[in-house]
Amino acid sequence: xxxxxxxxxxxxxxxxxxxxxxxxxxxxxxxxxxxxxxxxxxxxxxxxxxxxxxxxxxxxxxxxxxxxxxxxxxxxxxxxxxxxxxxxxxxxxxxxxxxxxxxxxxxxxxxxxxxxxxxxxxxxxxxxxxxxxxxxxxxxxxxx
Amino acid sequence: xxxxxxxxxxxxxxxxxxxxxxxxxxxxxxxxxxxxxxxxxxxxxxxxxxxxxxxxxxxxxxxxxxxxxxxxxxxxxxxxxxxxxxxxxxxxxxxxxxxxxxxxxxxxxxxxxxxxxxxxxxxxxxxxxxxxxxxxxxxxxxxxxxxxxxxxxxxxxxxxxxxxxxxxxxxxxxxxxxxxxxxxxxxxxxxxxxxxxxxxxxxxxxxxxxxxxxxxxxxxxxxxxxxxxxxxxxxxxxxxxxxxxxxxxxxxxxxxxxxxxxxxxxxxxxxxxxxxxxxxxxxxxxxxxxxxxxxxxxxxxxxxxxxxxxxxxxxxxxxxxxxxxxxxxxxxxxxxxxxxxxxxxx
Numbered sequence: 001x002x003x004x005x006x007x008x009x010x011x012x013x014x015x016x017x018x019x020x021x022x023x024x025x026x027x028x029x030x031x032x033x034x035x036x037x038x039x040x041x042x043x044x045x046x047x048x049x050x051x052x053x054x055x056x057x058x059x060x061x062x063x064x065x066x067x068x069x070x071x072x073x074x075x076x077x078x079x080x081x082x083x084x085x086x087x088x089x090x091x092x093x094x095x096x097x098x099x100x101x102x103x104x105x106x107x108x109x110x111x112x113x114x115x116x117x118x119x120x121x122x123x124x125x126x127x128x129x130x131x132x133x134x135x136x137x138x139x140x141x142x143x144x
Numbered sequence: 145x146x147x148x149x150x151x152x153x154x155x156x157x158x159x160x161x162x163x164x165x166x167x168x169x170x171x172x173x174x175x176x177x178x179x180x181x182x183x184x185x186x187x188x189x190x191x192x193x194x195x196x197x198x199x200x201x202x203x204x205x206x207x208x209x210x211x212x213x214x215x216x217x218x219x220x221x222x223x224x225x226x227x228x229x230x231x232x233x234x235x236x237x238x239x240x241x242x243x244x245x246x247x248x249x250x251x252x253x254x255x256x257x258x259x260x261x262x263x264x265x266x267x268x269x270x271x272x273x274x275x276x277x278x279x280x281x282x283x284x285x286x287x288x289x290x291x292x293x294x295x296x297x298x299x300x301x302x303x304x305x306x307x308x309x310x311x312x313x314x315x316x317x318x319x320x321x322x323x324x325x326x327x328x329x330x331x332x333x334x335x336x337x338x339x340x341x342x343x344x345x346x347x348x349x350x351x352x353x354x355x356x357x358x359x360x361x362x363x364x365x366x367x368x369x370x371x372x373x374x375x376x377x378x379x380x381x382x383x384x385x386x387x388x389x390x391x392x393x394x395x396x397x398x399x400x401x402x403x404x405x406x407x408x409x410x411x412x413x414x415x416x417x418x419x420x421x422x423x424x425x426x427x428x429x430x431x432x433x434x435x436x437x438x439x440x441x442x443x444x445x446x447x448x449x450x451x452x453x454x455x456x457x458x459x460x461x462x463x464x465x466x467x468x469x470x471x472x473x474x475x476x477x478x479x480x481x482x483x484x485x486x487x488x489x490x
Contacts, residue, residue: 024186024189024190026186026187026190027186027189027190027193029190030189030190030191030193030194030197031190031193033193033194033197034193034194034196034197036197037196037197037200098181098182098185098230102415102416102419105412105415106412106479106485109408109409109411109412110408110409110412110479112408113408114408116411119185119186119189120185120223120226120227120230122192122220122223123189123192123193123196124196126189127196136407137407138406138407138408138410138411139411140411140412140415142415
């Protein structure tokens with residue numbers, strides 16, 4: 001599915017859109033439905049080709065990027081993070097993984113990610129993490 | 145004599161091979177469990193998100209809302225089960241540079257479903273871990289592997305007991321936490337030529353099964369121990385001894401002030417401090433701190449502040465600029481060096 005053009009400013013503090021770089025389409029669809037309930041949410045963007053993820057972030061300039069660390073096909077998520085930080089620094093990245101480790105947390109947060117969320121956390125805390133990052137807070141959410 | 149020596153070395157070799165196979169089997173089961181946990185998570189999060197959407201609907205009948213709450217409770221139970229399964233992964237152990245900790249109540253919430261689901265449906269698993277327990281100085285994954293090893297060890301006996309009962313409770317003293325596992329059955333060491341475990345209510349000997357042996361070794365690597373005792377006929381007890389994190393911290397800074405500008409780095413430092421049970425002091429707070437962590441942007445302010453007296457130590461996250469004046473109170477640290485960061489609190 002090609003990414004939806006983002007017509008709303010990503011710098012508007014009352015509105016935000018999210019781009020999901022994740023191969024779990026069930027999650028992306030459900031997350032979009034859930035975020036539809038949040039005032040200010042303008043839309044969910046998807047990435048068709050993970051090898052071109054940075055280019056798509058640069059083109060769409062989402063407010064938040066939810067980046068799955070465990071992408072298929074050997075795609076380097078930390079490399080994607082570095083690319084986004086370099087070319088689209090206004091888009092705030094939240095790392096999302098089923099295998100959190102302190103080294104990965106330190107590497108990605110010090111490397112510019114605004115959030116780090118474990119896939120074992122509850123949905124409400126995932127939503128809260130996204131909203132806090134939109135507001136400019138750094139968030140680390142590990143298992144409940 | 146040479147025949148006896150030869151037989152003894154053959155037995156030792158056979159024992160070593162059996163232990164090796166036992167360890168390999170555990171690692172394979174751990175990898176399988178971890179894979180299942182990953183798949184479960186991928187399904188559970190979308191289900192829980194959609195449940196949120198449904199329950200937010202204002203025109204839902206009460207009976208339907210009640211049903212959705214029940215479904216959410218089941219899904220959260222599955223989520224805890226997935227977390228518990230993840231702890232069994234051979235990769236779950238954290239890197240050697242770190243000294244991770246376990247909050248027993250959190251660990252129990254995740255791992256109790258795994259214990260209960262491993263035992264037959266008619267088994268009773270009891271336990272109560274209060275939120276005020278001190279932190280244990282052991283990785284969650286190691287504790288999980290020790291306990292699942294004990295549970296699997298007991299399975300041959302459990303299947304033959306009418307109502308097998310396993311109870312977990314904790315005692316605390318200044319040095320350690322003891323997780324006491326009481327069970328209403330005993331497992332004896334198989335004798336030579338015997339096949340499998342023999343459930344018995346007779347008094348146990350002091351020999352350990354391979355599961356216990358490996359578990360004791362694992363615990364001892366983290367300053368703990370494992371002891372077994374027979375209380376009376378048909379009542380066996382295992383004591384899992386764990387070091388308390390705070391008993392290891394006498395020379396560690398306990399009160400740390402963080403004056404770092406980048407909120408992302410602050411989040412990492414606070415996470416590490418939380419994992420070590422270290423108190424964070426707000427930068428405007430006048431309370432004395434054992435250590436101040438700052439960055440190059442706030443270093444001057446920290447050194448000139450009224451809290452910067454005596455032998456207060458300062459750690460600066462970053463690289464010292466060329467020509468910077470040497471200050472004995474100041475240590476520069478690369479924020480990417482997680483091992484060094486943890487070393488501040490160990």
